[in-house]
Amino acid sequence: MQKKVIIGCLALAMTMGAASLTMAEEMPGPDADALWNYITKVSPYTKWSYWPDHMGMQDGRAPHGQRHKVFVNQQAMESATPPLKYGAIEVKENYSKAEELKVITVIYKVKGFNPKDGDWYWAKFSPTGKALKVGKPKGCIGCHSTRVANDYVLVHEFK
């Protein structure tokens, strides 16, 4: 009897271990190619949501495009208060004034990647996915850290 219970627990623990492993594998690591593949193929960002206070095409400020759209994944949407949940991603399409897509900038919350600056992985891509700047660029962090209390997010106000 006792043996059965132990075996049962072991099987359950193994199943749970496998399940959490699968979940972890679904998200990319802090890597430009893996992230681009994720946001374009695994979970295409164009199907994500907008923040309710930042929907669709908006005017932007330098250094980003003059027009932009910011797409937000499920983990970000589920974050009611800062800091955002791990796995949260925001993809910003940067357009010219004439609404030609120029650059794609991304922030991705990765546990342990850069704890002293909010664990965000920063990426700037060409529209075809060429990585132009990735990781912990001082420029990105410097400007966005004006809103540390809002977890470096500038287009959405957490209340």
Ligand code: HEC
């Ligand atoms: C000089 C300031 C500045 C720098 C440098 C900067 N940003 Fe931004 N960023 C902004 C502003 C302002 C916004 C708000 C939207 C807008 O006005 O375009 C923004 C918005 C964003 C957003 C949309 C999500 C949000 O609300 O924050 C992403 C993603 C983003 N930036 C990524 C980056 C990346 C990646 C870099 C570095 C390659 C970078 N930014 C460098 C000022 C900056």
